[in-house]
Amino acid sequence: MTAVSPDAGRIWTAARGPLLIGVIILFAAVVITLMRGSGEGGSLDPRSYQPEGSHAVARLLEQNGVRVELTDNASSVDGATLFVPQPNLIDPQRLADLSRRASSTVLLAPAGGVGRVEIETRQPGCPLADRAGAATTGGFVYEGDQRCYDSTLVRTGTVTTIGSGAIFTNRSLDEEGNAALALSLLGQHERLVWFLPSAADRSVQKSFTDLIPDGWKFGALQLGIAAVLIALWRARRLGRVVPEPLPVVVRAAETVEGRARLYRRSHAASHAASVLRQATRDRLTPLLGLPAGEDPSVEIAVRTSRSASDVRTLLYSQEPVDDRGLVALAAELDALEDEVRKA
Template sequence: MSAQVTTAPPVRRADVTGRRRRRRHRLLIPLGLAALLLTTTLVTHAVDQPDPGDRGFLSPVATGDDGGSRLADALRERGVTVQRETDTLRALLAARSPAATLFVPAPALLHPDTVGALDSLPSATRLVLVDPPRRVLAAVGLPMEPAGRRWAAQAVGPDARGLPCPLPELRQLGRVAVGLQRYAVAPGGSAPDRFCFADGLALLPRFPESTVLVGASDPFRNDRIDEWDNRAFATALLGGSGRVVWLDLDGPEPPPTFGNGSSGSPSWSPTPGGSTGNGGPGSGTGDGNPGRPGGNADDGSPGGESDGEDEGDSQAGGSDPPNPLWSAFPSWLWALLAQLAVAALLAALWRARRLGPPTPEPLPVTVRSAETVLGRARLYQRAGARDSVARTLRTAALDRLTPRLHLPPTAPPTDVAAAVAARTGDDPGWTDEVLHGAEPETDQDLLDLARALDRLTRTVAPPATDGPPPAAPQPHRAEGDPR
């Protein structure tokens, strides 16, 4: 009669490296998705809103997406003369006579020593500034300030606040993509409330003929001019006088050169506010602002330098224009910080359940040990902590086995496995796998490990009972053993 040999299923060794890799993926995948979203947003914004400092930005000879060659061609088709100038002084002189429209597509590139001369234009000249920064508005003396900026340009209609557009040539247009930068009257300003296109266009009629602030460059660019009514808007705004002086700056303007005008080129006076000598803009001899501090040749102060310096000193001692923190940085930076804050909040919520180990507290009532074990087991199961459960079971089994085998707690695992196998008759390799093997990968592997540890513990260290002694265990033999 042969005894039936029961073979316990072996515990599979887990791939520790693969498990660590899965844990790492749980952290890297959400962060990677957040980084991809931020990158896509920034690239999309950079493509949609080019930098005015880029080469060829709104240049009448640039054929790229950000150039203005298509607008220049459209103006010429309407019989408008387009005169390209790459120097601010020459552009100001060219716009004085005959009447013309001075188009400044990149006011941010103007040098601080020359930007103030824009207010010296004659009354018959229209000045069009595209998305001027706060410093340009303050230097020219325009009682306007930026009132809010969108992430991307919005197509809006000409009516604003229920009132028709103050420019008759723009009243019949449809939607135009100028809703990027809005404008408002500066504190203490007395300019009339003349806005249109949802405050994306501001008209200041008391300055040179009409100074127009346009809040976006989209209607003038090659890639956006055929959208909505952008082409009609740009040509109507610039082509009314029949001649356009186009100030084309490739980059930040260098400081003005100071000369005496003897070489035939216009000389530039260092008068603050942008006044010039030799009959140039702001010299006091023009018809734009005769009261400007330009002086004359008879006062012993050529170009009005001393008067201009006094005025500059008085302006420097006055109150500075408001410069809040959010206007000191580009809008994309604040959008990036907001998205990073949202990503950090989502990561904190995602990891909130693993902030730290549970804190032991005294129970207010006595709970049966079986209920405590069952509740803790359910918590382990919900968290999927099979590795923690396996370590707990193996530690408890070794704490019971080593005293019975007269082994110290620091005994090598191979010695413990050999002593247990000698007592139970099992294979030493299988015993070592049960006591010191890899962590289980599935719940079934964990259940098999618990049963194997229970069998080894009951065989070597049986619990004290009043019943008959347990039956002799059947030896576990390795597979392929002929015995």
Template structure:
């Protein structure tokens, strides 16, 4: 035997006279604090991700200098805007080019070509083509490919231990500079390169910060091992400015060439099949077939649904109370009100002796005729009114109860009316 559903519990607190006064139950709709406490794990994860992104952006901003390195219009410490402005003031027309074709056209007009390939985008063939088109080529921090093409026998040799105070060569730009600042890289010149005409300047031991000579294609090449000679932050140290101006300001036109993505030879890039071993493709096919076979072998289809009795009996009152608490915790006021309205409309339809398929407008009209209330107000209670909060939801529930009670009272026969069956009271 199941117990009757418990009555609504009412909290009591002492009033002024010491008597207990009833207090309405606390609302179950979660507030801001409850929502934050319930989702604090996700909030912490989101804050950690945002903080990590900000820290990463800050680190990248500190490590990676803004703008293009040695860009002609870049005023950042790693740019070269200061040198370009000085050259322009001395009458040198500086043209910033971003493709190999533009650099070759400028070289064909007799311009000095300044090359700084930071990412190593140019292959050996493109470097050779540029050297064949140029008469004077100045290369900042050359890589292995550029050295092999422009100056065979010249190799990278690490970094200098400090400033270099002596030019020790016959290159006019180096002699006018006299010294170089810290941060210089070094190059070595072997006997074959020296025999072909290459000579070094600013020596530290057997290595040099600047190497010049004729390339195999006939261009006069000046190899500056470090970009510190041209950068904004170091251009004014020691003789860096004199060396850069002497190398780049020898002619009236200068092509400032920083290779871009358009200069990459996409046809020479290896394909995915070339990068993977030969056994990868057959193994991938076998794995796919094995997955399909396992799915066919172990897969099962769901049969028809089987209706089973529940092992326990759950009273309807407890089910309703549990659903109401779920609605309250998720703030589903409209769904809860819909359940109340559907139950009220079903009971009112039975009271008015209307068919179950009757439209709600017919139910509203029947209630208005029975109670004398305006049809719009009845429809507002049954259909139109929407709760903005818990207080409005409770008020609409009370209005539904009042409306149902009014219909029952209106349809209850009066005590003074004779019984239609003819029976005596």
């Protein structure tokens, strides 16, 4: 049989194609992630000019004498209106503490709604929002002391809950009475704390996979698909083993000498001694009519002048030996085998 092991050149030739594909996919995923994360601010961010951003409402509040403070820790909310666009990312206990300290609180789509409706133009239906009139509301429906816009905006004490953030976005601020409703909710005091939670707050409520950007997840999916396709491509059957005639005939004596040299080079005299003892037992057991694996010491002692304990020591001793001891052991084993055969 011929065994061929691939060298470094062959391995590189076979692997460079898949590696190149993987690098290209990874680079594309990084570019997509960076493009998604480019620009200042995001959804309902007062710095963002994007349609889903809230720069317009923040500017409108400032023009009406409200100081807008964007923060990611909300350490000081006393005497201010607290606006939390992402309350589900904050520890509930901390959020409750901030709401108690703030003069008023506006929560956008927190967990705990009793239903969900379409986002569309709705009439206020309550004194709380009569001045604003019709507005673009919907999303989650809540229970509360004061209910407006079909219960998509409710107020209990100083906490106002709204089921959708459409009225705060640049895209919808100038529609219907959205601007008036946004000003009435966020402009209740001269100071507005716009709380966008930091990574520390998000880690309380979100798992590790939730914190991974969608671009990275998409890139990982592409890499997984590419890895499966490459595995299917490279998993070719090698076929059955083909026997081949040896180019030369090696004599048994040379094989024995070669193995002996290997034992000597590795200083494995004790291992060689165990091999010699096992070989002697294997030859003597059938000669004495004993089943394979049985101790032949007693039967050998009966047929020879040796004691059973001496024979057992000679055949089973585990004491380490050196090269000289190995030669002496081989001679003793040969003598024992000759005695048994002549008995």
